Structures are given as C-alpha cells and as structure tokens.
Amino acid sequence: MSMVKLRERVERGKVKKKCCKDNPRCKSCPVVAHRLKKQGALKLDDAALAKALKKARKW
Numbered sequence: 001m002s003m004v005k006l007r008e009r010v011e012r013g014k015v016k017k018k019c020c021k022d023n024p025r026c027k028s029c030p031v032v033a034h035r036l037k038k039q040g041a042l043k044l045d046d047a048a049l050a051k052a053l054k055k056a057r058k059w
Helices: 003-012 030-039 046-058
Strands: none
Touching: 003 030, 003 046, 030 046
C-alpha cells in the first residue's frame, strides 16, 4: 500500500472494525490508525510516514 493510499484511508477512518492483535499489527488496524493520528504522522512526508508506520505497527 502506498503512503498516499494509507494517508487517505486513515484520514477518512476506513480501517478494520476490530483489532486482530497480531505482531506486527496490520496497516488497516484501528490501533495503528490511532497511533499515527496521535503522532501527527499524517502531516509528514512519505519517508517520515513510512518510518512512523513501522514504529506504530511494532509498538
């Protein structure tokens, strides 16, 4: 998934309904979306968003 699609999906709130709690969490997980919003990562460029996504999925 490209960073543009990820950014659009999280901003619109198009994430899964329930978290699967896998490790690492999937990109469409509501927990990952919340962590990205909390970090303010959606306003960053693509490289910084990729790094923030990696951290949000492992955390």
